[in-house]
Amino acid sequence: MSSSSSAAVVTAKICFNSECKEPLPDPLPTRRKGWRLRSGEIADLCDRCSCSFEQGNFCETFHSDDAGWRNCKTCGKRVHCGCVVSVSTYVLLDAGGVDCVACARKSLVMAPNQVASSPMFMSQQGPERREFPAKSWKPVSGPFFGQWRQAPHMWNMTSAQSDLQQRLSYEFDRPNCIEKLAPGGRYSILAHEKKFENISEKPITGNLNNVARERYANGKVGIDAASTFGAYHGEGNADTVQDSCRLVGDSDSVSTRKSVNADPCSTSSSGANLDAHPNSCVNSLPSSAIKEDSSSLGLAAVFQSTNCSKEPTRFSANQSQSQADPLSKQFYPPSVIDPEVQSQMRNGKTRVDNRTRSQLLPRYWPRITDQELQQISGGGDSNSVITPLFEKMLSASDAGRIGRLVLPKKCAEAYFPIISQPEGLPLKVQDASGKDWVFQFRYWPNNNSRMYVLEGVTPCIQAMQLQAGDTVTFSRIDPEGKLIMGFRKASCGSSEQDSQAVKSGNGFSTPPESDNKGTTKDFKGNTESRNLINTPEQRNCSNFANEGVLQKDGLSARSSQGTRRKGGNLGSKSKRLRIENEDSMELKLTWEEAQQLLRPPPNCVPSVVLVEGHEFEEYEEAPVLGKRTYFTTNQSGENYQWAQCEDCSKWRRLPVDALLPSRWTCSNNTWDTERSLCSAAQELSLEQLAELIPCKTGAPKRSKVKVETDNIEVSDGLDTLANLAILGEGENLPPSSQPTTKHPRHRPGCTCIVCIQPPSGKGPKHKQSCTCNVCLTVKRRFRTLMLRREKRQSEKEAETARKQQKQQPNQSSPVKAQVCSDSLKSGLSVNNSPHKAMTNEEGISDEGVERRRASPSPLKAPQIDLNIQPEREEETSPKSESGSMMRLLQDAAT
C-alpha cells in the first residue's frame, strides 16, 4: 500500500507532499506516516514530511499560508481546517466554530450533561450509568429509546469518531481496557485522529462542514463512513450514504467502492472502511495477513439500503463481483485484513482491539454476510452502519427453558455495557424483523470471575424457532447503537453443503473457528463458496424466515459443527448426558441385580421392628454383598437355592436360607459335605440346571449368559455395587464385602429395605418409621395400586350399590363411618390416605367400600401386606403370594 503501487495517480518515489517532492528511496526502507489517499492508499512522504506529519505540525509547516486556519473556540489554538492532513485535529461545534481535538476531547470527557450510556441501555438512570463516563452518546428521548444519538457537539465528527464514541462507551471506560491501554495505547480520540490523518491529500472544501451541518439540520445523526468519505473527497453535498456512495462511485475507483461497500475487513470503526486497501479482497490476502492479529474485534460495514443497492455505482462494477464473491459479501474478522491496513489500524486503533480480539475465541467471531446485514437492517436507516459483534452457537441450556443465554465473557465485556452489579441491566435488542426484545444482561460471580448471561431470552428464542446448535449473532447498528440479534439455523446445513463449504473454505464463514490453522487457505477459493450461498437450496434456506438473519447454509452448519466442543456441546456436556442415557441404565440394571446380592452384616443380631404391622429385621450395620444364588423349587415343592463355586464353577445346591459370602467356594458348603470339595461332581448337569434355573436360559431380563459365565455376570453386579459402596466408606474391605451404605437413592447410613433386605425376603428389614424414598414409594405405590384395584373391583358393585342406595338411601352414613374406622385399623391415615382421597374423588360408593371390607383385599386386613403385588394380583389370583417384597421394592426403587 504505497504510492508506488498507484503510480498512475501518485508520482512514485518522490515525497507526496507537493511542497517537498523529495525523492524517495526505492523501495521505501520503512513504513512512514502519511495520510490516506482517495484510492485508499497512504501517501508516501519523505522522512522530514513524515516526521512533520506524525508530529502534527505538517500544516503549520507547509500550509501556513493556505486558507482554512481557524482558532479553537476553547483554547484559541490555531487549527487548520482546510486540508485533509489536519482534518481530524478539530471538531466542528454546533454553534459554529471549531474546537481543537484536545479541547473537544476534554468536553467529551468532562461534559456533565453528556454522560454516555450504552446505546443499548434501557435504564438511563441508575448506578450503572456511572460506569459510562464516556461522553459522546446520550439517549434520545422518544419512543425508540433504543436509539442513541451522538452528542450534538460531536455530530460533526467523522464517522470514525462517532464510532469511536461508541466504542469508547463500551471499551474505553472499562477498567480492564484502560488497563490495557495504559502501556501506551491511545484509545482515544487521538487514536482515531491518528487514523484519520491518513484520509486524503485532497484539500477539504467547505463541503465537509456543509455536509455535516446539513446532516445535523436534517436530523441525521452520525456520519457514516460513506458520507464522510464522500465529503472528504469534496464530492459535493453528500447528504446521504447513497449520495456519497454515488459520488464516490462516479468518480472513484472500484477499489474505493469496495472499500466502502463490500470490504468487511474493516474495524468496528466506520472509518476503517476508509482504510481499506483497494486490493483488500480477501483473495489477495497473503497468508501472513491471516495470521496477524487483528486490530479490531468489531466489524463495521456500511449498510446499503435496498434503494441504495439500486444505485448503479453502489454495486455497479462491483456488483456482479460482489454477488459472485461471497467474500465481498461477508464480514471478516480483522485478521483477514490486509496487513497494511492492519498496520494502519494499529496505528490508530490501539492495542485494545488487538488484545480483545486475540482473546476472543474464533468461535465467537461473527460470520454475518452482508446479505444478512441487509436483512438485519432492512427498512432501517440507510445511513446505518452495522457492526457485527459476535455470535454464539446456542447450547442446550441456552436454548432450554431456563431462558438464560450464556454470553462469552469476552464478548460481553467487549460489546455490552459494563455492569458492576450482578443484577445487571435490561438490554434492548432488536431482532431482524424490528421487534424489540428486552433481556436482562447480568452476570454471576464465578470462580473469581464472571459469568455473563442474558436472561429472558426464551420468548425470543422461541420466536426465532431456535434450538441448540443454532447460532445467534449480535450486531450493532450505528449510529443508533442498537443491538441487533440475528440468528442462523444449523438445521439446514446439508452434508453436501458442508462439503462444499469445506472445499470453498471461505474464510471465517466456514472453517471451524477452532481451527485457525485452516484459515490461511480458507481465504482462497471463495467464489465457490459464494455460489454455495446463492444456490437455490441455500436461498431457500436463507430465507429470512420472516425476520431472522437466517442463513441456513452449509457454512453455518459447518460453523456449528466447528464450534461444537469436543464431545459436542449440544445436548449438554455430553458426558453427563451419556452417563444419564447409557451408563446409568447399565447401572440401574446391574443395581437391580445387585440388590439380590445383599446380605445381612455378619455377626450382627437384628432387632425386629414393625412396619405397618409387618415384622422387619433391623440391623445396625449396613448389609454386605453376598454371592448370587438362584432359588428353585423341586417337584415336591421343596425350595432350595443354587450357588456356583468361585473356584471350580460347579453348582451346588444349598438350603433356601443359606446366606453366602461374596466369595463362596465348595469348601464353604457346610450343608452338603459330600460336595464340599471342588473335586466332587456336580449334582446336576448344566443342561438340567439350565432348565431348572430360568435365568440360565435367558428367560429373565438380563440372563443372556450361560451357566459357565454366570459368575461373570454376578461379578458385574458385585462390582457395580461395590463401586457404589466404595464411594462411601469401607476402604479397607474387599469390594464385595463392603457395606453398601451408599447407593444412588440413599444417604449414608440408610437402613431402608433396599439396603438391607436380602433377595429371599428374609434377613434385615426396614424400620417401621423408615422414611427413605424407597419405603415411602413402596407405601405410596402400594396404596395406589391397591386402590386402583379396589376401584375396579368395586365399580360394578358400586353401580349395584347405587341402585340399592336409591332404595335404601339412609344406610350410607353408617357405612362411611365404618370405612374410616377400617382405614384406621389398617394403619393408614384417614385424613391423608390416598385411599380416602381416591375413594372420595373417584366417587366410589360407600357401598362399594363396604363390600371391599368383605373382599380379599389387603386393605381390609388390619395391616397392609407389603408382600402383595397388586399388579400381578390383578392379572392372576388376588390371593397369589407369588410376588415378593423385594420385587415390589425394586420396582419402587427404579
Add this chain to the structure above:
DNA sequence: GGCCCGCATGGTT
C-alpha cells in the same frame, strides 16, 4: 410439584 434464581461443579479449551 414446578419454577425460578443463584451458585457450584467439573469438563473443555
Add this chain to the structure above:
DNA sequence: GAACCATGCGGGC
C-alpha cells in the same frame, strides 16, 4: 494450570 462456560443442583417461592 487457569480460565471459561455448560449444566447441575439446592433453596426459595
